[in-house]
Amino acid sequence: MEGAVQNDIPGIDADCGGGMACATCHVYVKEDWFNKLPKKEDGEDDMLDMAFEPKTNSRLSCQIIVSDEIDGLEVNIPSKQA
Template sequence: MPKVTYIEHNGTQHEVSVESGLSIMEGAVQNGVPGIDADCGGACACATCHVYVKEEWIDKLSEQSDSEKDMLDFAFETKSNSRLSCQLILEDKHDGIVVNLPEKQG
């Protein structure tokens, strides 16, 4: 079961174990991590689960779909490492992944 560290904009860290096959967004919602609103429930239809993935993890994740790229246009302060956490499905190889949360969501 991969461990995910969510770092809020204010620096508060939440390290949680998330079942493989779930998304980083689902892990946050199920564990009460603040800062990921997930208004659409993971349908890639909003940008309220926007995260910044630590650079060393970018190449270990699936590539962005066109839908995800389009939705990120609606996210607040995107960067080159911006992703929608609903599109990041965890596998055991992602154990230790770190994501930072933006100051605000969409």
């Protein structure tokens, strides 16, 4: 999320500043990558209820911490979220 905000990626606004308190950094993570990410914490799904067209592979990008293990990660956003 920080990477997206610093690079002005449209559709990832992160209104709350990365605190899992809104759903404006919502992304879709491809299946094979989705399973490699650390599991969602309590509360993330509650926020995802309010995201634009959430799916089973939805995450809040503020909760995805960049590490060597997920080097190469690709995410998409719903086309209308931008």
